[in-house]
Amino acid sequence: MENTINFGIDLGTTNSAIAKFVKGEVIVFNNPLDYGRATLPSVVCYQKDKIIVGSQAKVMFGKQKKDAFTQAFFKRKMGTSExxxxxxxxxxxTPIELSAQVLKELKTFVNTGDNLDSVVITIPASFDLIQSNATKEAGYQAGFKQVVLLQEPIAASLAYANMKKSKELTDGQWLVYDFGGGTFDVALIRIKDGEMKVIDHEGNNFLGGADIDQMIVDKLVIPKINAEFSFENLEDEMKSASGKYNSKYYVLLSRAEEAKIRLSAVTSAEIVVDGFEDEEGNEVDFEITITRSEFNDLIKSSVDGTIEMIKTILTRNSLGSKDIQFTLMVGGSTYIPYVRQRVEEILQIPANCEIDPTTAVAVGAAYYAATKQKEISKSDKQQKKSAISIKASYNKASKEKDELFAARVTGETENLFYKIVRQDGGFDSGLKKLSERISEDLPLVENAYNFFTLTVYDGLNNVVETDVEPIGINSGFGISGQPLPEDICLEVDDYDNPGHTRLALIFQRNTILPTKRTLTFPINKTIIKGSEDEVIRVKVLQGSHLALPEANKGLGFVLITGKNLKRDVSKGSDIEITISLSESQDLTVAAYLNMADQEFKETFNPKERHTPIDLLKEQVEDLTEKLEEEIEQATEKEDYETASALSKLKKEMEIVAEETEKLNDDDVTDDKYKLENRKRKIAQEIDSATKHKRIQKVREHYFETKEECLKLIDENGNDHERKTFNDIVSQEEAFMSTNSPIKIQEKSDELQSIIGQIKWRTPDFLTGIFNWLKGEQTKMNDQTQAKSLVDAGKFAVESQNWDRLREINFGLLDLLPRGAKEQITTKIGFGL
Structure with missing residues (x-):
């Protein structure tokens, strides 16, 4: 029994496919209901008591019959609450349930008798963690017990590399240009010493063939209908779920897709518009002719947008066109001649069209699946009961001539032997004595899938049953890991702006998964065992660590209250946070409180994000105001370069605001998601344009903090604090040259921590804080406890018991309401 997954699925926006790795080769299964076709249209129809998936459902989508519900393009809404x-x-x-129906239908393609319990499913490289989780959930709902995710550009690269084999592939770099039905991705791939690695990527989850279809309808068809017939608000009535002509919109999208496909082969195509009347009772029944020239002009800005993403990658990695071997064209939209021509013409990089754009991703997924171990739980498969248990370890993909196989053996090994044989008979280890450890160098046949069997024998050469499974090693190309699409951050207190938060970077985009990191932070409040009011919240977000927290996507949080604690936890004690991210983007956060010796662990699998249109309109309005303020400030300071850059963004912002305002509450298109993406990108560009202002501010703050810290160390510092200070200052040139506000702020925070340590053992400071807190006693939440602490504080001052006074001050601070805490934070100049 094979112990690798072997099955790969391309779950596409418009078409899906399934493939299997079989002894070194990949087979793509044909659609049993659509002769000669290897793909399944990702369309689902509910009609009366039956569910129809695929080509027949697509026909229904184009007709929009009243007695049937038909849905397509739902991958675009994966990870949303739609x-x-x-x-x-x-x-x-939901989109998850619809995707599960497509996956179930793909199972019927498999005619090999396999039990499909494990699968690799591909996702766009720019899918975030929530969209990834939604895809995994669709797999589970389809009946798979193990779902491994693979980014689509990586799958395409694996398909290409394993097709070409190592003799034809030299060390170097290429681009994967994946323009599919609903998404666009571009990835920079590098091969060095036989290892393939993703270096960088860009993408747009709302740019694909479906958007081209929508552009044809919105920009060419609807204007021509309006010119010929009488409609007051035809576009709204088509795009609104409750609109009078909503069903006709889907019909026109289907016909636009047919015209788009024809235009790849001919110079003009017709779209029939019929089946309804205008508002004056005139029958709408005519043909619209679209020329290839018109079509190319229509998609030019979208194609140029993909080219700009490529230029961004090249610039970010200090590469020119001459450094790239070719651009590998993948995805159905790359069949459009203009797409291939334009990309090649602008970039001056050869377009490589050697692989089938529609099945390459499924093929690559199957190659990847052959390197992934099945991990079905013991309850889901019959376990072999044997006296000898062998746990093996080896690389499932290797370009080495020999691959190390290691195994640990448990059970009675005396008078037992083992032999490892390659399936083709080209290697036989010979009979060797079995011990607790096995170590063998297994010779590999180049560019082939190598199967080995390990057999255990007794002294009479009788086979002894074990639980060891066949050994499979692919000598073709593998991948060194999948890159993280966006930064993962923690939201932490911003001591420089009391009452506000900032982002602490955990994992940077393009970090290779899986990954893990542990950080330690001081707790900024005392949590009393049993209390419900004070909490510690560890909040995780996805998005640029340079952006404001509210501009990023919340993934989840670990919440710790006094009710969870075994004992009180004092302010200033450490919380140790460990974050791990699997290759399929399972996020686990563990928070360990040193003082309580307790760990709180949470695995986040958020599967949907809410995007209410009224909230989007509010966010766009707020961002518009922020942009106006930034332009005004830059103009007042005569910073005309920044003002000019922001003014260009203002024009884009006005378009977004105008389009957002037009949205109906029941809009059936993806427009709100596209507009949210555009809004987020504008916010990032505003941050980028004003970055120098933030850098100047954090630099000034750093040098002020450094001066104060040095003065305090000279007066009351110890050797450890002086060493820590000198270590920070010695790194000054390095972190200042990064021009990263976050990195400079981190060093200011480290200096501020030293200041806090010194101040909180200085009698004058402790006495001053105590006197101020006495004046705030009437504002405190528990007057009885406050009076008791103040009386104890007076005695501590008289007896000069400074350690006791420090504890009392912390106790009094915890009794203050939030506003008063922020006031004292500002007064003493560092966070509490």
Whole structure:
């Protein structure tokens, strides 16, 4: 029994496919209901008491019959709270459930008798953690017990590399240009010494063939209908779920797709517009002719947008066109001649069209699946009961001539022997004595899948049953890991701006998964065992660590209250936070409180993000105001370069605001998600344009903090504090040259920590804080406890018991309301 997954699925926006790795080669399964076709249209139809998936459902989508509910392009809404209403069944269905139906249908393609319990499913490289989780959930709902995710550009690269084999592939770099039905990705791939690695990527989850179809309808078809017939608000009535002509919009999208496909082969195509009347009762029934020239002009800005993403990658990695061997074209939209021509013409990099754009991703997924171990739980498979247990360790993909195989053996090994044989008979280890450890160098046949069997024998050469499974090593190309699409950050207190928070970078984008990191922070409040009011919240976000926390995507948080604690936890004690991220983007956060000796662990699997249109409109309005303020400030300071850059963004912002305002609450398109993406990018560009202002501010703050810290160390510092100070200052040139506000702020925080340590053992400071707190006693939450602490504090001052006074001050601070805490933070100049 093979112990690798072997099955790979391309779960596409418009078409999906399934493939299997079989003894070194990959087979793509044909659609049993659509002769000669290896893909399944990702369309689902609910009609009366049956569910139809694929080509027949696509036909229904193009007709939009009243007695059927048909949905396509739902991958675009994976990870959102969107659902679709099936009126005939009086229920709604989610993108996850629709995707599960497509996956179930793909299972019927497999005619090899396999039990499909494990699978690799591909996702766009720019899918965030929430979209990734939604995809895994669709797999589980389809009946798979193990779902491993693989980014689409990596899958395409594996398909290409294993097709070409190592003799034809030299060390170097290429681009994967993946323009599919619903998403666009571009990835920079590097091969060095036989290892393939993803260096960088960019993408847009709302740019694909479906958007081209929508552009044809919105920019060419609807204007021509309006010019010929009488409609007051045709576009809104088509795009609104409750609109009079909503069903006709889907019909036109389907016909636009057909015209788009024809235009790849001919110079003009017709779209029939019929089946409804205008508002004056005139029958709408005519043809619109679209020329290839018109079509190319229509998509030019979108194609140029993909080229700009490539230029961003090249610039970020200090590469020119001459450094790139070719651009590998993948995805159905790369069949469009203009796409290939334009990319090649602008970049001056050869376009490589050697692999099938529609099945390459599924093929690559199957190659990857052959390197992934099945991990079905013991309850899900019959376990072999044997006296000898062998746990093996080896690389599933290797370009080495020999691969090390290691194993640990448990059970009675006396008078037992083992032999390892390659399936083709080209290697036989010979009979060797079995011990607790096995170590063998297994010779590999180049560019082939190598199968070995390990057999245990007794002294009479009888086979002894074990639980060891076949050994499979792919000598073709593998991948060194998948890159993280966006930064993962923690939201932490911003001591420089009391009452506000900032982001602490945990994992930077393009970090190779899986990954793990542990950080330690001091707790900024005392948590009393049993209390409910004070909490520690460890919040994790995804997005640029240079952005404001609210501009990023919340993934989840670990919440610790006094009710969870075994004992009180004092302010200033450490919390140790460990964050791990699997290759399929499972996020686990563990928070360990040293003082309580307790760990709080949470695995985050958020599967949807809410994007209410009213909230989007509010966010766009707020960002517009922020942009106006930044332009005004830059103009007042005569910083005309920044003002000019921001003014260009203002024009883009006005377009976003105008388009957002047009959205209906029941809009059926992906427009709100596209606009949210555009809004987020503008916010990042505003941050980028004003970055020098933030850098200047944090630099000034750093040098002020450094001066104060040095003065305090000279007066009351110890050797440890002086060493820590000198270590920070010695790194000054390095962190200042990064021009990163975050890195400079981190060093200011480290100096501030030294200041705090010194101040909180200085009698004058402790006495001053105590006197101020006495004046705030009437504002405190528990007057009885406050009076008791103040009386104890007076005695500590008289007896000069400074350690006791420090504890009392912390106790009094914890009794203050939040506003008063922020006031004292500002007064003493560092966070509490």
């Amino acid at each position: 659902s679709f209403q099936i009126k005939s069944q009086n229920r709604s269905i």
